Every structure is written in structure tokens, then in C-alpha cells.
Amino acid sequence: MLTAAGFGLISAVFFIGYVLFEIPSSVLLQKFGPRKWLARIILTWGIVQALSAWAPNGLVLGICRVLLGICEAGFAPGVLFYLTLWLPARRRAQAFGIFFASAGSMALFGGPLMSALIQWGDAAMLFGLSGWRFMFLVTGLVPVVLGILTLFVLSDHPGAAKWLNREQSQIVASDLAAEQSAFHGSGHSSVMQSLKKLAHLGSRSRVFHRTLRGLHDDVLPADDGHELQYALRHRARRSASGLDRGNPSVVRSHRRAHHRKPDL
Numbered sequence: 001m002l003t004a005a006g007f008g009l010i011s012a013v014f015f016i017g018y019v020l021f022e023i024p025s026s027v028l029l030q031k032f033g034p035r036k037w038l039a040r041i042i043l044t045w046g047i048v049q050a051l052s053a054w055a056p057n058g059l060v061l062g063i064c065r066v067l068l069g070i071c072e073a074g075f076a077p078g079v080l081f082y083l084t085l086w087l088p089a090r091r092r093a094q095a096f097g098i099f100f101a102s103a104g105s106m107a108l109f110g111g112p113l114m115s116a117l118i119q120w121g122d123a124a125m126l127f128g129l130s131g132w133r134f135m136f137l138v139t140g141l142v143p144v145v146l147g148i149l150t151l152f153v154l155s156d157h158p159g160a161a162k163w164l165n166r167e168q169s170q171i172v173a174s175d176l177a178a179e180q181s182a183f184h185g186s187g188h189s190s191v192m193q194s195l196k197k198l199a200h201l202g203s204r205s206r207v208f209h210r211t212l213r214g215l216h217d218d219v220l221p222a223d224d225g226h227e228l229q230y231a232l233r234h235r236a237r238r239s240a241s242g243l244d245r246g247n248p249s250v251v252r253s254h255r256r257a258h259h260r261k262p263d264l
Helices: 004-012 015-031 036-054 058-073 074-083 091-122 131-154 167-184 191-203 205-219 224-237 245-258
Strands: none
Touching: 004 015, 004 058, 015 036, 015 058, 015 074, 036 058, 036 074, 036 131, 074 091, 091 131
């Protein structure tokens, strides 16, 4: 049986794998190419998410969450890097804004969607799965389909895009090449310099304090029903992947609302 703190811990351990593998995943993306690596990220996180529906206990579910973090690591930086291969700097702000707005929209609508899936799963008991397990299955199968589509639809760069003719591909490539020439020698940071700046930022007491506070909020969730609703909305607003981070909290809130014990 999972306690409230157990559900909070399961939500938080996602970031163990996510943080540790964020940089390695981004490096591997440049080695294997955006098409293959982004497809791998989406496909594997969908598989792990779907298999979480059959977790027999809290320990296995926690392990699945760590694996989910490992699989999902590098997705957001990978998408941003991919956009830079297609768009010049003057157009990237709009594209980045659309990407993050989409993530925010998922965080906004993810909670009600998961609640609906849980209620439908409890009523239908498809495949013998209870509501929250059915929710894990559905939110895992969707990325699996998208990952397969990504592998066949995405192009690594404009030169590899079959839906562009040679003239269009050359226009995009020349635009990006001209921009690179203008930026050459302008003092952009190397990878190591960027990592040093990141380490310095993380060592600052204010940043460290806020990080610990965020983990505290995830590991020790509120027990009161009204506080649970506030915590869920707050966590969804902070999340860049609302369908993933909010799962354990939605499960717990749903169970409390129906006065039922967890079936783990």
C-alpha cells in the first residue's frame, strides 16, 4: 500500500534520471541526429509509461519513474536544437514561444484529461486495469505512436527534407550559413564554458534553496483536499510535461475523492 508521501516520492524520483541524463542525451542527439534520437526519446518514454500500468507495487512504480526520467531526458533541449537547424535567429523566438506555449497548454489541460481517463478506466475496467493504471497505459501509447511517426516524418536538416525541392533547400541553407558567418568570432560560449556557467548558477544559494523547496513540495504533498487541488494546479503550471509529472498526484487526489485505498 502506498502512502501519500510515497506518491509524492514517486513523483519526485522522475527527476533523478531526468537531471543525470539531460546533458548526455543532448550530446548523443548530435551524434545520432535529431530524427533518430528524438524518435528514440519519444518512443522509449511511451513504452515505459505504458508498462507502468502493470507495476505490482510502489517500488517498481518508482523504478519506472526513474527510467521515465532517463528516457525523457534531452527532449526539450533536443527540440530547441532541432529548430536552430531550420530557423535563423530572427525567427527562433517565435518558434520557441510556440513550443513552450504548447507545453504549458498540456500542463493546463493534462490534469482534467487524466482525471477523465481515470474515471473512464474505473467504469470500463478495460484489460482488467483500474482507472489510474488505464491512464498510464493510454498516456504511454500516444507517445509510442508519435515516436514511430517522428522516425518516418522528421528530417535531420533542410538538405535531407524530401518535401523541399533543391532550390528551397538551398535558400534555407544559405540563410543559415550567412547567419553563421555573421556570428563567427562573436564570442559565443563553448560547451565547457556553458557547463561551467551552469555549475556556477546551480551553486548559488538562492537557486539551490528553490530547488530543494521544489523537491520538498513534490515529496511531501499536502493532505487536505483543498490543498491537494492547489498543489496539483501549482505543479501543473511548473511542469513542462504535464502528462508525466502530474500522474501520481492525480491518482492520489482521485483516490481520496472516492475514499478508496490504493490497489498497489
